[in-house]
Amino acid sequence: MRTFIHYFLVSAFVLTIVSCEHELPFNVKDNPPKLVMNALINADSLSNIVFLNLTGKEHMSHILDATLEVRINGDLKEQLRPLPIESEYVIPQCQFRVTSKLTPGDVLRLDAITDDGQYHAWSEVTVPRRLAEIENIDTLTIQLSTSGYTSEYLRHKITFTDLPDEDNYYRLIMDTRLMFKKLNDNNEIVTNEWRNYNFIYREDIVLTDGQPSTDDDDENGLFDTSKNIYGVFNDSRFKNSTYTMTVHVPRYLFQDIDDRPHLSAKIDIIVRLVSITEMEFYYLRALNLIDSDSFDETINEPVKFPSNVNGGIGFVGVSTEVSRVIQILDEKEPSRM
Template identity: 55%
Template sequence: MKNYIYYLSILFATLLVASCENELPFNLKENPPKLVINALLNADSLTNTLYLNLTGRESTTHVKEAAIEVRVNGKLTESLRPLPPQTDNDNQCRFKLTSHFNPGDAIRIDAFTDDGEHHAWAEVIVPKRLEKIINIDTLTVPITQSGYTQNYLRYRITFKDHSNENNFYRLIVDKQITATQYNDEKDEWVTQTHHDYQFIAREDIVLTDGQPSTGDDEDSGLFDTAKNLYGVFDNTRFRNDSYTMTVYNRADPLGYSSYVDNVQVVIRLSSITETEFYYLKALNLIDSDAYDETFNEPIKFPSNVHGGTGILGVSTEVSQTIHIGK
C-alpha cells in the first residue's frame, strides 16, 4: 500500500498563495520532524507489521534506532526492536507484531526513538466482527469497458449490519492464482500463488457512495469521480439491515503463461475503525485518475497518533472462498 504523508506540503501550498505583501515567516527549526506511525492491523492475523518514519521537508525519512511497546487493555504484551533489513539498501524501520487481539480490546502502541527525541502513541478499539457472509451468488456476465466487451464474474454478496451502531467496512476481493513457473535463477520449476485485488464496483450504490454509473458513463468522461479502489463503505444506506453488494472481476487466470494449477477467489468483509475508513477514502482520491495535484486542493490525511502523526488502524473480518478451478 502506498503511504502518503503531505502535512508539510500543505503548509508550503498555503505559503505560496499568500500575497507578497503578507509573507509569512517560516523557520524549519521551528517545525522539527515528527515521528510517523503507520500500521493497519488485522485482528485475525498473528503477523502484523508496523512502520516508523520521520516527517521531512519534502518527504518522510527513515528512523535508525527505535523501539515500540504494545499494550492490550492496559497490559504490556510486546516490547519490540526493528526487524533486520530485507535488503542491503533497505532502511525502512519496521516491526512484526504477534499479539492476539479480540473485538472490544483497547490496543495502545507507544513508539520511542533511542535518542530520546521522539515519543508517539496511538490507541484504538478492535471493532466488532460481522457474524458471517450470509450468501454469495455468482454469475458470468458480459461487461463493457473502454469499448471492449468481455466475460466477468459477478458477485452478489449478502451480509447483515451490526445493530444500532455507526459501522465502517471494507470489501476485499482476493483472486488467488496458483501457478507453476520456471525459475531461471534456481533452475527449477516453482509453484507460487499470485494475488489480484482488482474489482469493478461502479454499479453498487453503497460502494460508489450513492453515485452508480455504467460503462457508457465512464467512456463519456462526464462522471470523472474517484473510484473506490480500497472497497471502503459505511452503513449509512443500510443501517440495522441486511445488504446485497454487487461487484465484478475477471476470474480467469489471464496474463499467466505458466501452468495454472488452481484459481480461487476469497471474499473478505472487514469491520474497520472510523479513522481507517477516512484514511482509505483519502487514498482512493489520491490514487484516482480524478485527482490532479496541480488543480485540486491538497489532501489532508486523518491521524490518530499523539506526539507525532500517522495512523493506527485495526480490523476484524469474515471471509468466504469460491473455487473457480483452472
Template identity: 45%
Template sequence: MINKYTFPFLLLLLLSISSCENEIPFDKEANPPKLVMNALINADSINNILYLNKTGQDVISDVMEASVEVRVNDVLVETPKALPIPTDGDFISFQKRFLITTKFHPGDKVRIDAKTGDGAHHAWAEVTVPQPPMPIERVDTATVMVNEYDNYYTERLRYRITFSDRPGETNYYRLVLERHSTIHANITSRPEVLDTVLTRQDFRMLSREDVVLTDGHPTLSGNDSDLFEQAENIYGVFDDSRFSGQSYTMTVYSSASDDWPYLFPSHDITQKIRDCYVRLLSISETDYQYFKALNLIDSDVYDETIMEPIVFASNVHGGVGIVSISTETSVKINLVDEKYDEW
C-alpha cells in the same frame, strides 16, 4: 542618463527585489521532523507490521533507532523488536519495521507507543478493536460481459455478496477481494528443475455499478460522466448509511482470466489453482476517512493544481500516520483447480 526605456526596466527590477524580500523562507526549526507511524492490523493475525519513518522537507527520512510498546487494556503485553533490513532485490528499504504478534479481541483498548532512540520523538495511538461484521451469508459468482468504455465489452467475473449490517450502531466497512493464483509446472527444457510453483496475488476489483460503494452514484460504463466527478473506490470502503440494520447484496467485478505469466510453454504446466478470499472488514470512522482520501489521491479525479490539498485522517498523537485495527469475516471460493496429466 535615464531614458524612457531605462526607467520601466529599473521599476521592474525594483518590484522584483521587493517581492523577493517578502518571500517567507522554509524554517526547519519551526517545522521540525515528526514521527510517522503506520500499521494496518488484522485483530486475528499474529503477523502484523508497524512502520516507522520521520517527515522531511521533501521526502520522508529513516529512523535509525526506535523502540515500540504494545498495551492492551493498559497492560504492557509486547515490546516488538525491529525486523532485519531486507537485503534481497534491487531496492533496499531502510524503513523501520516492527513485527506485532499479539492477537487482539473485539472491545480491547489497544495503545501502541513508539519512541526514537535519541528520545527526541514519541508518538502513540490508541484504538478500540471493533466488533466483527456479521457473517457473509452468500456469494454468487458468474462470468458476464461488462461495458468497459464506448461499448467495448470485456469478460469479467461478477460477485454478488450478501451480508447483514450489525444493528443499533453506525458501522464502517472495507471489502477486499483477495485472489491467489498458483501454477505448478515441470520445465522440460530444464531437467534440473523438477517442479516449479509460481504464485501471485491480485486485489483489483471494479465497483462502479454498486450503489453503496459509489456513495449513491453508480455508473454502467467507464466513460459515463459521473465517473469523472468522483474518485473510484479503489480500497472498497463504505458505511452503512444506505442499509442500516438491514441485509444488503453488494455487486463487484474482478478479471475473469487467469492472467498467467508466459514464463514457460503451456505444455509444461501441470496444475492451475485460483482461489478468492472474499473479506469483509469492520473498520473505524478514522480508517474510513483515511481510505477515502487514498481513493481520491490515487484516482484520476484529483488535480492538485486546482483542488484543495488532501487532508489525511490520523489517530497518531505526537506524530502523524494511521494505526488501524480491523476485524473481519471471510469466505473462500475456489475458482479454478485444473490438473493436466498430458498435453
C-alpha cells in the same frame, strides 16, 4: 509558505487519517522533525508490521534505534526492537512485528520511543466488531462492457447483515489468487503465484456512494469523480438490515493459466468483508482521491490526511474481517512415476 505533509503507510498491502484537532498543514520551517508512526493492523493476524520514521523537508528519514511498546487493555504485552533490514536493495525503514492476539473490543495502545528519549509518539485504537458472516455469494458469468470493449466477467452478489445498533464502516477486498506448478529449465517443479485485487463496482449503489453508472456513463465522463479503489463504505444505506452487494471480477485475469505450460493450477477468489474504524474509513477515502485519475495536484486542493498519533503524526488502524473462498479452478497435478 504553508506545506501539506502527505504520508503513506507501507504494509501487507501498502496503505495510511486525522482527528480534526490534528489537522496538517503546518509550516515546515517553524516545526522540528516529528515522529511518524504508521500501521494497518489486522486483528485476525498474528504478524502485523508497524513503521516508524521522522518527517523532513524533502522526504522522511530513517529511525535507527527505538523501542515499540504494545499494550492491550492497559497491559504491556510486547517490547519490540526494530527488525533487521533484509536486503541492501531495500529502502531502510524502521519496522516492528507485532504478534499479540487481538479480539473485538480490545483497546490497543502503541508507544514508540527513540533510544535517546528525544521522541515519543503513541496511538490508541479500539478493535472494531467483526461481522457475523458472509451469508451468501451468488456467482454468475456474464458479458460486461468496459472502456468500450465487451468481455466475460464473474458477477458476484455478496449478501451480509449489518452489525446492529451502531454506525459501522467496512471495506470490501476481492482477493484473486492464481497459483500454478510447472517445470523449469532444470526439470524441477517450481510454484508460481499471482494475486490481483481489481474489481468493478459501478452498479452497486453503496460502493458508488449513491451514484451507480454504466459503461456509457463512464465513457461520457458523467461521473468524473474519485474512484473507490479501496472498496470502503459505511452502513448509512442499509443500517441494521441485510444487504446484497454486486461486484464484477474480469475472467481475463485467469487466461494466464491457459497461456503457460503447467503441471497443475489453482484459482481462488477470496471475498473479504473487513470491519474498520471510522478514521480508517476517512483515511482510505482520502487515498481514493489521491490515487484517482480525477485528482490533479496542480489544480486540486491538497488532501488532508487524518492522524491519530499523539506526540507525532501518522495513522494506526485496526480491523477485523470475515471471508469466503470461491473456487474457480483446481487442476490437480498428475502423479509422476
